[in-house]
Amino acid sequence: MSFSKPNASAATRTKNRTPNDRTPASGMCSVCVDDCPGICEIGKSAFRAAENLYPQPFGIITAGADKDYPVDFSHLNIMGTAVGAVGIEADSDKAIFENVNTETRLGKDKGIKLRLPIMIPGLGSTNVAKTHWNGLAIGSSISGTGLTIGENVGGMDVNTRLENGKITHCPDLEYRVKTFQEWQKDGYGVIVMQENVEDGRLGVLEYGINKLGVQAVEMKWGQGAKDIGGEVKINSLEKARLLRDRGYIVLPDPYDTNVAAVFGKAFKEFERHSRVGMVNE
Template structure:
């Protein structure tokens, strides 16, 4: 069985001409002279490097189509018929609304969260910028954590830079302010930095001028093993970003390139970030400096690199006594990561969580400091959350999500636009013709915010409603497992459906589960 789906994808707006496709190359079984070039190979003959990326840029999010040998569906959640953890084992008390899904992260100081979700780095991509109000306000009212991702200052057309350092960024100010406008004491907003952000002094600016108390050092992400990239549709933007130190392709300072752009030979430039170079001493010094500047919480986000780099992230997070380590598995993304890279590089989610737990066990056995941990990589529904906590137990304190929350915000914003224009789709209008009728949580939010309800972005209402569904679903699953708080979830709460899944994860194979207890019961 082929795990990959090469050469044609809705992500790259390509397709095969024939129904029968060669499973390993992805080429049509019969490639004929005269075809217009519908597949990735054919389209690459006339659009070249453009076909590396999901399209259309700025209007979509993308994630891998690769069918990994082991994923979260290869585990089932195990229920119980007796007992309870976290409440009295009484049928009147052990009900699912009593399940506590709150969590906290941090070292000495703690960030309390109503829901165990971190909305991972939403950076300079156009789709994150457009939907930021819904994302940030939604994170604030749900009591979750949201991270402002890389390159926001560098991409800000109105940023002020002196001597190579940011002194003002209206866009970063806006992003922080939206969260704070709706903040009610739970969660936080963090600012992330990559290589270019570090050179521009973004975290220093965020701490000293904006009063941000949580910052994140970025090593990478699960979607790609290079730096972030976006498309630029104007020559002015391309020249501006090249001047600010970014890698811009093709070179916008080249007169021949400028002429080709004006003639419409190509319509977008690519802006790329540099890859980081991890050095232990420099990393520890950086963390120390950030804390001295006033950062109360320092996070690290790492991607789906090889095991030695995951071990390095775990070790340095312990040595630096970080407040959060987020580990992102391969396969997902919210921006425009190269499509084949998104499918074919890195350690997938189940595998990387399994390695992460082994490495954290090593720290635990030595009595070393263990940071709060979040795992990410394709999580979207409540069973995913439960399995993520169980696979990484007892270390995982939160689940990182990006595409799914952004989807909820995009849908919420569309409903808001369509309702205002009186052009609701039949799917939405069957619930009513007002925001209050369509969003099932509106009465709850209206009672909470009263006159301010109408100021809530509909994208935020969408995110709140989505998270509300996730939390009820998670409570139901936890109740069935008799676990009434997140810290009680352990690795015995799930079972592997295949021997291979058991071997990879260390989770018992379902046919071997509870063998000793079964024998004791049957040998009465």
């Protein structure tokens, strides 16, 4: 039995011609016919190649894998003790709902205070993160939790200013950090800034710490615990060239005149890839 659902997914806008009759190992229709236009992942990728890897429609979605894991958290129960108390005095008048305390402290000197031990992971340069930043930042800040600004925000902002290849001004980063900081109460909560290979070359963390008062950083190599770099789509030739100039890998080459001539016709989006960081241990 396969736990995955290969070859057809809402994330890649693909499906099987015969969804009730599929080969489990490959996901292909039991009968693959000559005149099928190729509506599954195999068929579509035969025409569009690596373009088909991206969940669609890009920029307004968050996609999750539809693998059916044989074990998940719903199979576990947390069983508390019925004898005494842990974390509070074993006194029936003290171990009451109002006295629940979920505060925690982080950092070398424990100077970062959280009301809840929750960290929201990196939300980077994608439109979906930017569109919902107010809700995320304000909600996280007033709840006293941690929120992480993901990779590539500085490099992707067309209004970023650079001097000698280093960021000196970035409206998007400033907006993200300040929105969080403005709603912080009594010093609770923390805004974290990520850095990947390209961010490091652009001096994102130096800018965040020195100019914006960022207190915590996350060095990043890989993407979501996988050995790949971040990938986004770019629907403008000018922006594709700007990102190429800032050091990103942009495919196909936006400075190639043949590519530029068919942009908007044969294909509508460039791919922007970030590099994978290399560490030894």
